[in-house]
Amino acid sequence: MATTSTVNAESRRERLLAILEADGIIRLEEAAEGLGVSAMTVRRDLADLESDGQLRRVRGGAVPSLRPRSFLERMSTGAAAKLVIAEKALALVPEVGAAAFDASSTVGTLLSRLDGASDLTLATNSWENFQVARHQPGISALLVGGEAEERTDSFVGLLACQAASSLHYAKFFTSSAAADSARGTSEVTLAETQVKLAFAEASDETVLLLDSSKLGQRALARSLDWDRIDALVTELDPGDERLDPYRDLTDVI
Known part of the structure; x- marks a missing residue:
């Protein structure tokens, strides 16, 4: 069961990053609905992605991290x-x-x-x-x-x-x-x-x-x-x- 949860979390985060790349922003409620999970789950995913430097959380979602990018x-x-x-x-x-x-x-x-x-x-x-x-x-x-x-x-x-x-x-x-x-x-x-x-x-x-x-x-x-x-x-x-x-x-x- 723990392994399945980890895989699901990894899949969600990959999809969140794909949304960010396509749209330039992740909107919390829309992402939760699209992924079929709660807003709280998406918040946790965004927090983990932010700690890895892959995005920056803002009110209502997330945007690309403010760092030099190619x-x-x-x-x-x-x-x-x-x-x-x-x-x-x-x-x-x-x-x-x-x-x-x-x-x-x-x-x-x-x-x-x-x-x-x-x-x-x-x-x-x-x-x-x-x-x-x-x-x-x-x-x-x-x-x-x-x-x-x-x-x-x-x-x-x-x-x-x-x-x-x-x-x-x-x-x-x-x-x-x-x-x-x-x-x-x-x-x-x-x-x-x-x-x-x-x-x-x-x-x-x-x-x-x-x-x-x-x-x-x-x-x-x-x-x-x-x-x-x-x-x-x-x-x-x-x-x-x-x-x-x-x-x-x-x-x-």
């Missing part, structure tokens, strides 16, 4: 939400001039949906995002180099910040590890925030592309205050009440 790992999490965000943001990408795109996977999804431009210079500190952009018609892609941050597959450090600041951008497209209405956005490493700040300071406008599971959260290093963010794009309907705390801070799309 581009591939981030890209495979919450793919459906990323696609909705990308479709909304497509109309915001300029056809000409210069625009900056950070090393986030949500921005990578946006880049993968672009259908070219007229004459756009595009700068990014992500090798993966650079590879996508360089094959787009009408786009001259620039890779902002510097120190390779192996944990996040991005370029950071002094040289990256200097390169990011060397152009004047019409818009900067960015995501973040977390964001709340009081403290703005935050990241899992200080080095990531420094490059994002450099891009934002060199841009006329900053567009934040954010999976709603990250709203109301805080990560290690403070990044952009709301007065630096001109628009917030999520997968939610703009009228969703979860966006209420942000309506007076920025345009909600």
